[in-house]
Structures are given as structure tokens and as C-alpha cells.
Amino acid sequence: MDRRQFCRSAAGASLACTLPFPFLSAAHASTSLRAVTSDGAETELERAAVREFGGELDGPVMIAGDSGYDAARRIWNGMHDKHPALIARCASSRDVVHAVTFARERNLLVAIRGGGHSWPGKSVCEGGIMIDLADLNQVDVNPERKIASAAGGALLNNLDTASLAHGLVTTAGVVSHTGVGGFTLGGGFGRLNRRYGLAIDNLAGARIVTADGKLRTVSASEEPELFWGLRGGGGNFGVVTQFDFRLHPFNRNVLSGLIMWPMAQARDVLEFYGEWSEKVSNDLYTGPLMVTTPEGDGLVGMEVVYAGDPALGEKELAPLRAIGKVAEDGIKVQDYMVLQTHEDATFHHGVRSYAKNGMVKHITQGLVDAMIEAYRPDPRLAFFTHTAGGAVKQVGELDTAFPHRNAETMVIVAGAWLDPAEDASAMAAAREWFAALAPFTGGYYDNIEFEGDSSAAGNYGPAYSRLQKLKSQYDAGNLFRLNSNIKPA
Numbered sequence: 463m464d465r466r467q468f469c470r471s472a473a474g475a476s477l478a479c480t481l482p483f484p485f486l487s488a489a490h491a492s493t494s495l496r497a498v499t500s501d502g503a504e505t506e507l508e509r510a511a512v513r514e515f516g517g518e519l520d521g522p523v524m525i526a527g528d529s530g531y532d533a534a535r536r537i538w539n540g541m542h543d544k545h546p547a548l549i550a551r552c553a554s555s556r557d558v559v560h561a562v563t564f565a566r567e568r569n570l571l572v573a574i575r576g577g578g579h580s581w582p583g584k585s586v587c588e589g590g591i592m593i594d595l596a597d598l599n600q601v602d603v604n605p606e607r608k609i610a611s612a613a614g615g616a617l618l619n620n621l622d623t624a625s626l627a628h629g630l631v632t633t634a635g636v637v638s639h640t641g642v643g644g645f646t647l648g649g650g651f652g653r654l655n656r657r658y659g660l661a662i663d664n665l666a667g668a669r670i671v672t673a674d675g676k677l678r679t680v681s682a683s684e685e686p687e688l689f690w691g692l693r694g695g696g697g698n699f700g701v702v703t704q705f706d707f708r709l710h711p712f713n714r715n716v717l718s719g720l721i722m723w724p725m726a727q728a729r730d731v732l733e734f735y736g737e738w739s740e741k742v743s744n745d746l747y748t749g750p751l752m753v754t755t756p757e758g759d760g761l762v763g764m765e766v767v768y769a770g771d772p773a774l775g776e777k778e779l780a781p782l783r784a785i786g787k788v789a790e791d792g793i794k795v796q797d798y799m800v801l802q803t804h805e806d807a808t809f810h811h812g813v814r815s816y817a818k819n820g821m822v823k824h825i826t827q828g829l830v831d832a833m834i835e836a837y838r839p840d841p842r843l844a845f846f847t848h849t850a851g852g853a854v855k856q857v858g859e860l861d862t863a864f865p866h867r868n869a870e871t872m873v874i875v876a877g878a879w880l881d882p883a884e885d886a887s888a889m890a891a892a893r894e895w896f897a898a899l900a901p902f903t904g905g906y907y908d909n910i911e912f913e914g915d916s917s918a919a920g921n922y923g924p925a926y927s928r929l930q931k932l933k934s935q936y937d938a939g940n941l942f943r944l945n946s947n948i949k950p951a
């Protein structure tokens with residue numbers, strides 16, 4: 463609902479419209495709290511019912527004005543400044559059951575916040591309920607079974623740190639303050655995915671609270687169809703309270719780092735990459751990036767992780783390192799967590815950000831030419847890739863609900879800036895850059911997409927009709943709709 467429309471219809475509209483959040487300004491003055499239903503209509507929540515709900519939870523229930531409310535409603539992307547009517551900061555799976563039940567019974571708009579990294583801001587909502595999992599961040603590792611059990615709000619750093627402490631690892635993404643929840647449910651690309659597959663390929667099971675308020679255990683043998691849908695179907699089927707990942711023995715001292723060249727050498731670097739990349743071993747993860755320094759110097763680079771014997775990695779990387787005149791070669795044997803955290807500060811919380819991506823089947827000469835021509839010397843923007851292929855490609859197209867198995871890579875243009883006055887120009891520049899690459903892509907990765915909503919159904923490809931049946935079975939009322947939404951059949 464448009465805020466203006468809401469203000470026109472609400473009693474005391476003139477006062478409410480001058481305040482930052484009309485729903486909650488009214489809350490403290492009356493016996494009810496204004497909220498929004500899943501289809502955008504206004505509704506009123508009895509304050510007594512809200513108090514009773516708060517009393518049932520181990521964690522706090524917050525409304526505007528409560529200490530902690532403003533911090534909790536903020537998510538990573540500073541472009542999203544929304545005010546849920548309630549925030550249920552869950553401390554247990556039991557709390558999640560209560561929160562889902564409370565929301566369903568009142569048909570409230572529901573946002574689920576895992577790590578809060580959703581680019582389009584789907585983990586927060588205006589006027590509904592935010593089911594906030596930030597305190598459910600424990601990761602327990604069973605080294606004998608080689609399983610890491612991550613709570614629904616754990617961050618990738620929690621997962622990597624707990625697993626590596628036992629000499630084990632699973633695929634995690636490239637910025638360590640990203641949430642395990644959204645990351646995994648959308649697929650989960652990381653620097654080890656050519657070796658071990660996507661995060662969903664390592665998922666052995668999960669615990670999920672579905673729209674009916676039931677806490678279910680799912681795996682290949684328990685509710686297998688729901689388990690299939692979780693692996694790529696986003697948050698469509700419920701609130702996942704636990705993810706169980708298969709782990710792999712891993713020497714954390716890996717040959718890894720960044721290698722950079724001046725932009726003038728982009729053609730040599732990218733043409734070499736186009737020929738070489740589809741032939742490299744599954745131990746090698748490397749993909750191009752293009753950035754501009756604050757001083758305006760363009761750099762083309764590669765991020766490298768070699769997940770095997772460093773001596774073999776040195777041999778495999780030798781031709782890459784021999785290209786032209788390298789500006790900086792930071793590839794060396796170093797702790798895996800150095801690279802896993804080196805972008806954390808750049809992508810800090812509160813930055814304003816936009817991203818567009820597309821999946822690429824083959825790195826053709828046409829794409830290489832487009833990469834070079836599309837480059838914009840704008841320090842707010844970057845081009846980068848998430849390399850796939852390898853183990854990602856070895857999983858069948860419909861073995862999970864993630865459809866883009868035949869892609870070799872994902873091309874991404876993202877922007878980051880601080881001043882709201884730059885929103886329009888930064889987004890326009892990123893769109894223009896990506897538009898030059900778009901003809902070489904087919905489908906996109908929903909997790910790194912600011913505006914995929916209108917094409918969500920098509921992007922699930924052949925998995926969509928099966929996902930729709932599953933959605934009808936577990937969430938016919940579409941309670942969980944702030945995601946890459948699957949419409950119930």
C-alpha cells in the first residue's frame with residue numbers, strides 16, 4: 463500500500479503523516495497497533511494480544527520506540543528503511559513456531575530476517591511482522607559425522623569458524639557477515655563451489671517451521687519433496703531454524719589471493735581467461751573482476767583459491783601469473799579465512815547498494831569483448847564473477863530446485879555508495895554497465911539481484927511447476943511471500 467493512500471484512509475492522518483511511521487505513532491496512544499496484512503491492507507492488532515504474544519516468547523517482541531527496535535529493523539543495504547509493526551527476535555525454534563502462528567492467524571505481512579543481506583530488502587517490511595533470527599546464530603560441529611548444524615540466523619563467519627576449528631569446511635560465500643539462511647536457500651555460491659558444489663549440494667537436512675506452525679525435520683529420507691524445494695526455492699516454504707551441512711577435510715592454508723593488472727591490459731587478461739577457464743581443475747576457483755580506485759585508476763584482476771596441494775596450484779596458476787605486467791600479485795599460501803573476510807569492510811553494513819547479475823554458459827569472445835567495452839571508470843561500481851562449473855555442474859538440473867546448473871560463471875555488476883543523493887545515478891550507471899553484458903546471459907541468481915521479482919517464475923525454469931505444487935501443499939496462503947516468490951498452484 464502506498465503510504466499516502468494509507469494516510470488518507472487512517473484516522474488522525476494529518477498527524478500520522480508528519481511522523482516517521484504512522485502505524486506505530488498511533489500504537490502508543492491507543493489500545494491497538496496498526497499493522498499491514500500480507501495483501502497490503504490495514505489491520506489493527508490488540509495491544510493486549512501483542513503483550514500476550516511477547517509473554518510467550520523467550521526472546522523480545524519489539525515495537526517502535528522500544529530499545530533495540532531501530533537497530534533490529536536495519537538490514538545490511540542502507541537503501542531499505544522500513545518499519546515493521548512488530549519485530550519478534552526469536553531465541554528458539556519454539557519462538558519461531560509462536561511467531562509464525564501469530565502471523566498466520568492475523569494474516570500479517572511476514573519478513574524473515576536471517577543475516578539481513580537481501581539486496582532488495584526482503585528481510586524487512588513496512589507494517590508487518592519481522593521474524594528476526596539474529597540471535598539464533600549457534601553453529602555446532604560433529605567432527606565424527608562431519609556435519610555442521612547452523613541455526614537459522616547464523617552468519618557465514620560462524621559456519622566457517624566452527625568448521626575450520628575441526629579441520630573441516632563446506633562451501634560458504636565471499637563476505638563473512640552474510641547470513642547462512644538466505645545464502646543457502648537461494649543456492650549458495652562460494653570460493654569452494656567448484657570443488658564441493660553449492661551450499662545446497664552440501665545440505666544434508668534441515669529443520670523448518672512451515673506456515674501451519676509445525677516444526678519439521680527434512681532430509682533425503684524425511685519429507686524429501688520439501689527438502690528438494692528448500693534447495694533453491696528461497697524462503698518460500700517456511701522459516702528454517704537449522705541447516706545441517708556436510709563437511710570436508712580441509713587444510714586451511716591454501717594458495718589464494720588477488721592478482722591485479724592495469725586496465726590497459728584487460729584484453730590480454732580476459733582473452734586468456736576465456737580460453738583457459740573452462741579447462742582448469744575443480745580445485746581452482748578463479749574469476750575476473752574490474753574495479754576503479756578512488757583515484758580513478760582502473761584495474762582488472764582475478765580472485766584465486768586453490769583448494770588442493772599448493773605445489774600443484776602453483777603449476778596450474780603459472781600461465782595466469784605470466785600475463786603482461788602485473789600491478790599486484792597477492793597470491794600466496796595463506797589462511798583460508800584471509801580471503802573469506804577480506805571484503806567484509808568494503809561491503810560494510812549500512813552501505814547503499816544495487817546489484818544485477820546473469821548466468822553465463824560459455825565465456826565466448828563476444829562476452830570478453832563486451833566485458834572490456836562495458837567497463838565504466840566509476841569508483842562506486844565493480845564488475846565481478848562467481849565462478850561455477852566443476853562440482854556445481856555435476857548436479858542434475860532438477861536434482862535440486864536451483865535451475866542454473868549448466869552455467870560456467872555468473873557475471874555481476876554491483877554498486878556501493880553512501881549518499882542517498884547518489885541512488886539514482888549509481889543505479890543507472892550499474893544498469894547501463896550490466897545491459898552490455900545481459901545479451902550473453904540466461905537467467906540470473908536471485909540472491910544477487912536487486913529487481914528480479916517480475917521474472918521470478920521464469921527464472922526457476924523447469925523447476926517452477928513442481929515448486930508451485932509444493933508451495934500449495936505447505937503454504938497455500940502465501941504467508942512467506944517476501945522472497946523470490948512462488949505462487950501457489
Ligand SMILES: Cc1cc2nc3c(=O)[nH]c(=O)nc-3n(C[C@H](O)[C@H](O)[C@H](O)COP(=O)(O)OP(=O)(O)OC[C@H]3O[C@@H](n4cnc5c(N)ncnc54)[C@H](O)[C@@H]3O)c2cc1C
Nearest residue numbers: 576577578579580585614635636641643644645651697702
Ligand atoms: C555483501 C554481500 C555478499 C554476498 N556474497 C555472496 C556469495 O558469496 N555467494 C552467494 O551465493 N551469495 C552472496 N550474497 C547474496 C546472499 O546470498 C543473499 O543476499 C542472501 O539472501 C543473504 O542471506 P541473509 O540470510 O543474510 O539474508 P536476509 O536478508 O536475512 O534474507 C534473504 C531472504 O532469505 C530469507 N531467509 C533468510 N533466512 C531464512 C531462514 N532461516 N528461513 C527462511 N527464510 C530465510 C528471507 O526471508 C529473505 O527472503 C551476498 C550478499 C551480500 C549483500
